[in-house]
Amino acid sequence: MTTPWEQLLLAAGLALAIAMVALRLRALAPSGAIVAVLMGTIVVAAGGWWSGIVLVVFFGSSSLVSQINRQSTILQARGSRRDGVQVLANGWGMVAGTLLYSITDWRPWLLFGMGAIAAATADTWSSEIGRTSAAPPRLVTTWQRVPRGSSGAVSARGLLASVAGGTLIAVLAAIGLWQSSSEFSTNVPLIIALVALAGFLGALVDSYLGAVVQEQRFCDVCNGRTEANPHTCGNPTRHVSGMRGFNNDVVNFLCVLTGALIGLFSGIL
Numbered sequence: 001m002t003t004p005w006e007q008l009l010l011a012a013g014l015a016l017a018i019a020m021v022a023l024r025l026r027a028l029a030p031s032g033a034i035v036a037v038l039m040g041t042i043v044v045a046a047g048g049w050w051s052g053i054v055l056v057v058f059f060g061s062s063s064l065v066s067q068i069n070r071q072s073t074i075l076q077a078r079g080s081r082r083d084g085v086q087v088l089a090n091g092w093g094m095v096a097g098t099l100l101y102s103i104t105d106w107r108p109w110l111l112f113g114m115g116a117i118a119a120a121t122a123d124t125w126s127s128e129i130g131r132t133s134a135a136p137p138r139l140v141t142t143w144q145r146v147p148r149g150s151s152g153a154v155s156a157r158g159l160l161a162s163v164a165g166g167t168l169i170a171v172l173a174a175i176g177l178w179q180s181s182s183e184f185s186t187n188v189p190l191i192i193a194l195v196a197l198a199g200f201l202g203a204l205v206d207s208y209l210g211a212v213v214q215e216q217r218f219c220d221v222c223n224g225r226t227e228a229n230p231h232t233c234g235n236p237t238r239h240v241s242g243m244r245g246f247n248n249d250v251v252n253f254l255c256v257l258t259g260a261l262i263g264l265f266s267g268i269l
Ligand SMILES: [Zn+2]
Pocket: 219, 220, 221, 222, 223, 231, 232, 233, 234, 235
């Protein structure tokens, strides 16, 4: 058996190794790598190895699906390397859930974390894989056709990808809880169904907020819509629609919160 300090050191070492690979593959920006190392270490220390594995599956699969769009102009404009704020916007729920679990020893907090990461996975898979859809997507609110990559756009392929991503995390979450619960009875099918639902609804909330409140800006130099200010070209952008400051990171935070709350609910049942 390893002591808690040995586990902490081992977790930090493994997280560092994975972050170095992600940095080298340009999946993470330096700030993203630092946040990912801290996140991985805390999650393993507070939630155990299985929580760490689920986090690695999220990071690994998200980076993989992002590679599909490496050549796309949309992604080149937005940048595919995740920075610290982006990593935090997606991973905060898992950190909060495992920390609360380690403090209270109340198992539903673990499912808060699992629901959170299911939503982050479902959202990343749906937006990256959805972009490869041949038909232009539709806006989730008005069902009008919009250009690929628009905030709040959904496609059949994207929705299927979100179900697949959420279900993968749900199955892993259920296995982890089932093998660690000697004194608890774990309703495996119910947990799989509800954590998968947490992922799907989290991604849907992301699309909805993206369509309704997310800030949209315009770069007059490149003559194109963007979410960034300044734009990747270096020029300041102007506000077009949506709530000022309500950017993609805020939307992702709320997507993860939706998944986390449904996960918590599945743990209380
Ligand atoms: Zn520009």
